[in-house]
Amino acid sequence: MSSLMNTYGARTLTLTKGAGSRVWDDQGNSYIDAIAGIAVCGLGHSHPALTKAISEQAATLLHVSNLYNIPQQQRLGDLLIQVSGMDKVFFSNSGAEANEAAIKIARKYGNEKGVKNPAVIVMANSFHGRTLATLSATGNVKVQIGFEPLVEGFIRVPYDDVAAVKAAIAEHKNIVAILVEPVQGEGGVRVPAADYLNHLRNLCDEHDLLLMTDEIQTGNGRTGTFFAYQHNGILPDVVTTAKGLGNGMPIGACLARGKAAEVFQPGNHGTTFGGNPLACSAGIAVIETLQADKLIDRVTVLGNRILNGFKEALSHNTKVVDIRGKGLMIGIELNAPCAELVQKGRDLGILINVTAMNTIRLLPTFILSDAEADELVSKVVQLVTEF
């Protein structure tokens, strides 16, 4: 009998070691890791720059509270401001907590401008986390069922549908913000129209709403720019991120700009662990390594190579509904539920994920060699062909 709560179902694989884009199980089998801790380990496993940064920090000072100045937090904040164009950062421990901060900013912003019961527009099929507010914002009943009453103050519209957002703004006078994933991850790697965020930015400007992008999955280089909104040449008012920021050290961040950056005042928000020296030392090493090794450009090259490989081999396959992605967020939607492919992939030596029932999702590391990328493509093609 396991001592662990049954939140994750049966787990049949035990990974004991990782190096680069590969992981090993307790039987000595190796796998190309095309999940990378669910979009976390962009730099791969056991990256020497990260190992060095966190071992040195661990040997010097693991943790002090936010009662004190934390130079590593300041440095990571400065780096994030530089790469994002935002003004201020709050550090959390996870993605859901970063979104909690964003939702609190939206509500306080609305309350301070005199909006009664401020509400946030959220999207169908979205995923924003598992805390009460973020599961309420999430567009998936499976995440919500059993946890009613949900947190109020969210108005849901279809994803990638600008007209629906316009209609919601016209109908509800209490809307203060829009929370949106630039590419939906858990929802099945859904890539919206190229100008979707531009339209949302315009609507927010017109109606004095905060545009809040959830870049917990799309951030930190995953789509080929540091943050995905940078493909659109716009700036949101609030950006949340986590996953890839620490490459496996738990850390999240809520970034804000302009008036949104001034909403929190002393006593409004806080956390014991968020932004501690150890977590921030990892974040600094991640951003410096992404920059020094030009890895975000590599994401675009690798993403195109993999996507084109799938399109060449699979676009005429009648089981394939769609092949889509941005950078190294790649989805292959099949015409039937395909969860069984996870185990079949393991048998071939690749770790993949299936999301939204029928979509194979790949979130590989940014340090795949061309040969590893091609091996991944040919094995996934084999899985789909034999499906």
Ligand SMILES: *Cc1c(COP(=O)(O)O)cnc(C)c1O
């Ligand atoms: C993973 C994810 C979250 C939740 O992050 P946690 O660190 O698991 O709390 C929120 N939003 C998006 C888009 C995510 O992919």
